[in-house]
């Protein structure tokens with residue numbers, strides 16, 4: 001509110017120069033004013049008529065009807081409603097009349113300010129201010145005290161008594177230095193701050209001076225407890241320390257890191273990324289990631305909440321990969337972290353490429369096994385029995401009948417199964433092999449029938465096709481069928497009968513068109529007798545049966561197969577074998593080949609590797625084979641010559657040994673084979689025994 005208006009006496013009537021002495025006396029008596037504004041006829045202030053002017057007119061004993069015109073004081077001070085308290089104070093001090101006239105914008109008097117009205121008003125506002133100040137000091141969070149000019153405390157607020165844990169009467173009139181030891185009144189001239197501690201609390205004290213009524217200066221001290229701030233500052237220091245540790249870790253642990261909040265705005269970015277993508281550091285934080293780094297594609301992860309890894313990406317010639325990780329708080333997605341990998345990426349890429357190559361190769365080879373690889377043309381044989389089998393095989397291939405192939409290990413049962421499949425009407429369909437002996441019992445069912453999505457917990461939740469599914473429209477080859485558990489035999493029997501099955505965890509009946517070819521090297525009849533193989537399954541499998549003869553029963557094939565293997569292995573291993581010693585052929589013909597054709601192939605592979613001059617020698621054959629056919633002594637002869645023994649004697653010794661092997665140790669049979677008598681044989685045996693002992 002306007003200060004002048006508050007202390008002025010309102011004026012609604014004035015004197016004019018035409019007013020008489022009598023009228024002026026009456027006016028002043030009525031208003032009790034010592035100074036009366038005088039206006040012209042337009043109401044504008046022209047001067048004042050004071051009580052002293054009135055006394056002057058009375059002393060001159062002027063007529064009551066005399067106008068006051070000549071006794072008006074024109075040299076007057078005026079104020080307006082805009083005049084400040086300070087200006088007013090100054091005005092009252094210098095004013096001769098002790099009264100100020102308040103005029104409006106048109107020069108019209110609207111009020112009087114007398115010294116007493118001003119003083120009363122100042123007194124009133126001073127008291128008001130004092131009250132306000134005390135309220136502020138009492139209610140403030142700051143502790144406050146005031147001293148006199150000697151530094152003796154004359155006021156404390158309640159807050160300070162609590163801060164200093166001392167009652168008001170103990171504090172009053174104590175010396176300020178007892179509370180602020182650092183304070184020295186003499187060195188004090190302007191506001192100062194002190195940091196003091198009282199017990200375990202820390203205070204910041206602001207000390208100022210104030211003017212006392214006696215014109216001297218006292219002190220005002222304001223106390224702020226900063227213990228909490230101190231603790232916070234210490235915590236802040238720790239946080240800052242951790243921030244710089246984490247910053248270093250982040251900068252070094254990852255190639256690049258960027259974090260966005262739930263609004264897709266960048267809240268952190270590692271310096272390496274700023275450098276890599278040549279970004280403007282000042283505008284990044286708080287900006288939408290889609291405008292700064294759209295190629296990182298972090299927003300979709302914000303929406304899906306699912307972590308993912310990008311493919312190899314490229315921008316401005318920089319290759320990188322992004323790992324996008326959603327950040328959750330109480331099930332709410334609150335942001336995404338983008339982990340960018342770009343260092344040594346070419347190495348990762350190279351490894352990845354190699355891995356892809358391997359995978360491709362694996363896919364090709366696994367596809368190979370899914371398709372038939374062999375036909376009857378690839379089954380090499382000059383054996384009449386084998387030729388007959390193959391002719392029957394071609395005929396059997398025409399239908400969809402289940403076929404059982406028997407034969408010792410390595411005789412070519414699988415090869416035969418492939419050939420049947422290739423000759424059948426579904427020869428272009430899949431050929432799926434199941435090694436019944438190799439699948440763990442608990443997985444057999446899912447291997448055969450597959451499983452539905454969600455049937456198992458774990459990584460492969462997607463569901464998987466079983467071998468029956470895979471073989472649909474082709475052949476399912478059950479190798480080692482004699483090694484199946486009875487439990488699975490029952491399941492297999494049902495499928496063979498009904499030609500349909502359920503997937504593990506599934507409810508849908510699946511029908512398949514699959515030809516079954518089974519193979520075994522075990523005697524299923526004996527197993528049926530012992531209760532190890534289901535009779536009904538045996539008959540179901542044994543509709544058409546082929547018995548592949550072992551290699552020892554078709555020795556002519558040894559030569560044919562050997563030539564083929566040498567050619568194939570020369571190509572495969574980069575060797576250049578062009579022939580073999582007649583003794584090698586003889587040893588091979590003498591050997592029984594329990595591992596059959598697989599063993600023959602292995603023996604050739606080994607011999608060709610060891611062979612030194614393009615001609616395979618006896619020494620290149622495995623020891624076990626040579627021992628078995630009694631050719632090991634020949635090798636010894638070649639390697640270590642026994643001086644006492646002539647070559648003829650050595651040959652004689654080998655002949656006797658071979659005869660004994662052939663006759664299974666039967667000496668009279670061996671004598672027949674050698675064409676010598678029993679007594680000669682005994683003599684010779686004693687002689688060779690003596691040589692070996694020596």
Ligand SMILES: Nc1ncnc2c1ncn2[C@@H]1O[C@H](COP(=O)(O)OP(=O)(O)OP(=O)(O)O)[C@@H](O)[C@H]1O
Pocket residue numbers: 378379380381407408409410411412413414415416479519520521561597598601
């Ligand atoms: N007549 C043949 N001509 C050429 N190679 C053959 C012949 N018979 C078998 N083989 C080869 O011999 C190896 C063994 O053949 P296969 O695996 O078919 O025998 P298998 O009787 O099924 O053996 P197992 O009972 O151990 O499963 C294979 O490398 C195959 O290519």
